Amino acid sequence: METLKEFELSKEFLDRFRLALEEKDDEFVINSLEGVNPADITALLFEFNTEESKYVFDLLEPDVDADILIELDEDIREDFIAKFTSTEIASFVDEMESDDGADILMQLPLKKREEVIAHLENEEKATHILELMRYDEDVAGGLMAKEFIKAQMNWNVRQCIEQIRKQAENVEKIFSVYVVDEQDRLAGKVSLKQIILANDDMKVADVFDDEIIAVETYVEGRDVALMMQKYDLEAIPVVNARGKLVGRITIDDIVDVITEIAEEERALMAGISSDVEEDDSVWALSKARLPWLIIGMVGGLIAAQITDLFSADIRIIAGLALFIPLIMATGGNVGIQSSSLVVQSLATKSAFEDSMTSRLLKVLLVATVNGVILGIMVFGAVILIFRDQPLASTVAIALFSVVLLASFMGTITPLLLDKFGVNPALASGPFITTANDLLGLAVYFSVAHVLYSLG
Amino acid sequence: METLKEFELSKEFLDRFRLALEEKDDEFVINSLEGVNPADITALLFEFNTEESKYVFDLLEPDVDADILIELDEDIREDFIAKFTSTEIASFVDEMESDDGADILMQLPLKKREEVIAHLENEEKATHILELMRYDEDVAGGLMAKEFIKAQMNWNVRQCIEQIRKQAENVEKIFSVYVVDEQDRLAGKVSLKQIILANDDMKVADVFDDEIIAVETYVEGRDVALMMQKYDLEAIPVVNARGKLVGRITIDDIVDVITEIAEEERALMAGISSDVEEDDSVWALSKARLPWLIIGMVGGLIAAQITDLFSADIRIIAGLALFIPLIMATGGNVGIQSSSLVVQSLATKSAFEDSMTSRLLKVLLVATVNGVILGIMVFGAVILIFRDQPLASTVAIALFSVVLLASFMGTITPLLLDKFGVNPALASGPFITTANDLLGLAVYFSVAHVLYSLG
Numbered sequence A, B: 001m002e003t004l005k006e007f008e009l010s011k012e013f014l015d016r017f018r019l020a021l022e023e024k025d026d027e028f029v030i031n032s033l034e035g036v037n038p039a040d041i042t043a044l045l046f047e048f049n050t051e052e053s054k055y056v057f058d059l060l061e062p063d064v065d066a067d068i069l070i071e072l073d074e075d076i077r078e079d080f081i082a083k084f085t086s087t088e089i090a091s092f093v094d095e096m097e098s099d100d101g102a103d104i105l106m107q108l109p110l111k112k113r114e115e116v117i118a119h120l121e122n123e124e125k126a127t128h129i130l131e132l133m134r135y136d137e138d139v140a141g142g143l144m145a146k147e148f149i150k151a152q153m154n155w156n157v158r159q160c161i162e163q164i165r166k167q168a169e170n171v172e173k174i175f176s177v178y179v180v181d182e183q184d185r186l187a188g189k190v191s192l193k194q195i196i197l198a199n200d201d202m203k204v205a206d207v208f209d210d211e212i213i214a215v216e217t218y219v220e221g222r223d224v225a226l227m228m229q230k231y232d233l234e235a236i237p238v239v240n241a242r243g244k245l246v247g248r249i250t251i252d253d254i255v256d257v258i259t260e261i262a263e264e265e266r267a268l269m270a271g272i273s274s275d276v277e278e279d280d281s282v283w284a285l286s287k288a289r290l291p292w293l294i295i296g297m298v299g300g301l302i303a304a305q306i307t308d309l310f311s312a313d314i315r316i317i318a319g320l321a322l323f324i325p326l327i328m329a330t331g332g333n334v335g336i337q338s339s340s341l342v343v344q345s346l347a348t349k350s351a352f353e354d355s356m357t358s359r360l361l362k363v364l365l366v367a368t369v370n371g372v373i374l375g376i377m378v379f380g381a382v383i384l385i386f387r388d389q390p391l392a393s394t395v396a397i398a399l400f401s402v403v404l405l406a407s408f409m410g411t412i413t414p415l416l417l418d419k420f421g422v423n424p425a426l427a428s429g430p431f432i433t434t435a436n437d438l439l440g441l442a443v444y445f446s447v448a449h450v451l452y453s454l455g
Helices: A011-022 A026-033 A038-045 A050-059 A062-071 A074-081 A086-093 A098-106 A110-119 A123-132 A157-167 A192-197 A221-230 A251-270 A282-309 A311-316 A321-348 A356-386 A389-419 A424-428 A430-454 B011-022 B026-033 B038-045 B050-059 B062-071 B074-081 B086-093 B098-106 B110-119 B123-132 B157-167 B192-197 B221-230 B251-270 B282-309 B311-316 B321-348 B356-386 B389-419 B424-428 B430-454
Strands: A150-152 A176-180 A186-191 A235-239 A245-250 B150-152 B176-180 B186-191 B235-239 B245-250
Touching (some): A011 A050, A038 A062, A050 A074, A062 A074, A062 A086, A062 A098, A086 A098, A086 A110, A098 A123, A110 A123, A150 A157, A157 A192, A157 B192, A176 A192, A176 A245, A186 A192, A186 A235, A192 B157, A192 B192, A221 A235, A221 A251, A245 A251, A251 A321, A251 B251, A282 A311, A282 A430, A282 B321, A282 B356, A311 A430, A321 A356, A321 A389, A321 A424, A321 A430, A321 B251, A321 B282, A321 B321, A389 A424, A389 A430, A424 A430, B011 B026, B011 B050, B038 B062, B050 B074, B062 B086, B062 B098, B086 B098, B098 B110, B098 B123, B110 B123, B157 B192, B176 B192, B176 B245, B221 B251, B245 B251, B251 B321, B282 B311, B282 B430, B321 B356, B321 B389, B321 B424, B424 B430
Parallel strands (some): A150 A176, B150 B176
Antiparallel strands (some): A176 A186, B235 B245
16 A cells, blocks of 8 residues: 555655756656656646746646646646746647646637647547536536546446447546446446446346436536435436536536535625635735725725714713624624525525515514514613613614514515526525625614604 | 536536526436436525525435435524425435434424434334444444445455445445454454455455454544544544444545534634534624624733833833733744644644653743844844843843743643543634733743842
8 A cells, every 4th residue: 555645745845846857857756756646746836937847847748737737726827837838838738638628718808729639649538528618617617537438328337348348448437337328328327336336238228226416517516415415325327408428527527616605605705705725825815805905995994974964962962883783784784694605505406496476575583583683782781881771772772673674685685686697605604794794884873863753 | 528527516506506496397306317426416595595496406316305405504404404204305315325314303493303213114124223323423333324235254255345236326436345253253354355366256254354443332433533534544434342343434524524623723723613604694693703803802902001001111111011922923924833742633633742841941941042042132122123232132032031921821732621421612713812922921020020020
């Protein structure tokens, strides 16, 4: 067992490797990377600049290079791949499965893309890649690979095995052989386990499993993920509108989709645009954060104007200004709680959706419970600390109203966003939170205005 | 192809099914669920109460019941399973793989757990389950199943196939045969593809792949997920401290781990305790949200007292109160941005960690860029709108300081939490946000106090 644990990137090895690159000690580079998993080499190259990485690349075999390219982050890859000629890129793509090849080609400028395709040695792969490039990258058609094992219904098991042997080099991971009818429509599958256990002379028609779950090319990645997760699948066949088998999506690609969705959602909730990471440049990080901070600032300026409108009230009612933070923070917290509950239930999609009305009714019920409890607590606290009964009533009533309002807004916003095809997680982000803050502030001052005018 | 798409739960079918339950039309229930994927039956039962579900359960075969139990949400399952006798539960567990069986048993009260184990027909499974129950549920040992195919190094391929045949019923999904040496230590694997392509008389020692990635029993689920994702694995063998092969984790369980981690993180960020969902009871939802709202409220009350401390300043400096929302909102936004960047990079774990100093230096640099830009903008805006230069300076300087401070706090908090074994996502939640709010407020008033006393 050579690599029981992950390849350990020690500080010592890194220093030694850096030295080897400086001294152009090719032998050390080649020997030290011999047999190392490409995913680990990728992590290593991450510590070097593109020039140095290119140097290492040129010393490795094209199939290892291909695997490294697939592993690279998209933005790093875009810069890196620009260093290679079209012929070099074609030699890497020749070693990849079609879906990875298509991803790489999509990152190239149009002219270079055409050149690479022209240089591909494997013509079938070129055709496959061209077909895959037609699909959006986040639907089943864009996620699938053209490499899979297909068997005719009238074959016997021996013919399946022959087909596996023929395709073994092209299809890295085989879980099942997909069975098609005369029109090439997906009819079922035979798992490798079944093939091993079956007699070689058995007919595919007699051993295949006709209960097979497939997706059509246009299904969104998120839904493919839900489906594979629900049915515990390691691969799912993709069919076109006529039921013809056109590709296969494997679980490793879907795990990446799930991770990306979670990261995107976190970024939206935190108010960070585009997918920056902590190790990006200072300027990239600043740029990704600034738009949302500016939205928050504009909100703050509007809040200042709303407060200014009520400046007379603030002067008259001693203590009114003191509870601005409390009202705003509670509104924000309630809003985020509500929207993230909706986002979660949208993400898991239960079979039957509750009607909008019953959903809102429940939300308002929860808000009433929480609003009443918080209202009573804050009433008591203000009386205790500030000994001011009218102020305590104002804060309590305003708080109750804000909890109700923020619950309503926090529930309805993600539902509306989702309806219009926008990621509902945006509703937990700074844009909506800012809007909620302003509403809360306006409610607070209005309640005070009314209560004190009457009382 | 019977189930090309998911089993569609139509409103009509649901109504018909409900009627069948009322009329005890067992035939309809049995026929309509014949051949339906247990995951779909689970979704259907979700629409019925435990009594009704139990009724359906009693009509289905134990192996289908077992699959449904595995699919159920843990909290629903806990209530549901209480309806069954120990013998019934044992008959379901007998149909499960050991990891699922152990999960179910862990949910039972101790006495019932012992009874179920005593009633298990499959003694080997009982031993396996008892072994698995020793592990925490979120480490490799708790995630693994005891069902896998093991071959001796000195076997030939035919013997592997024999072993697969023998175990076929116990091991639902087979991807590889794991190869062990005489001491039962993991030495490598042979994929099913290799077995199909190899000659039956070939020695395992000659065909097996000795570059195999394994995890030890104590490795955390989160790290197993990262590893399987990095190396695109569909299964990973688990070894004990002596390298002995003790179990196997499949990707479907890891996909669940990944999803749970993301959900937990979202709940922490949104300030919702425990894992509630939109369809839980009003009281459960209120209870899950209340603690965080109360923390926010207490923060708001402290904010009121801080503001009260500076009430003389507020009276003297016209307009000081107006910008309380702006300062607090910006502090909150910056803090969440910073912490979620850290959380993200902790989740993906690059090979080399930057030192704390260089990390903070970079964070402060980004904060300076953003703080200067925001400061200048707000200075201009306040001059324009309120025509008050000292106030504009105060707000701008305070805003700049708050951006710096919130960045610092937002970065250091998740790092510290992580160091002490607490989920760092908590740093983006209401507790830390509230603390940041208070700090920001204090900074704002202090800046004003100093600036106006001096100017």
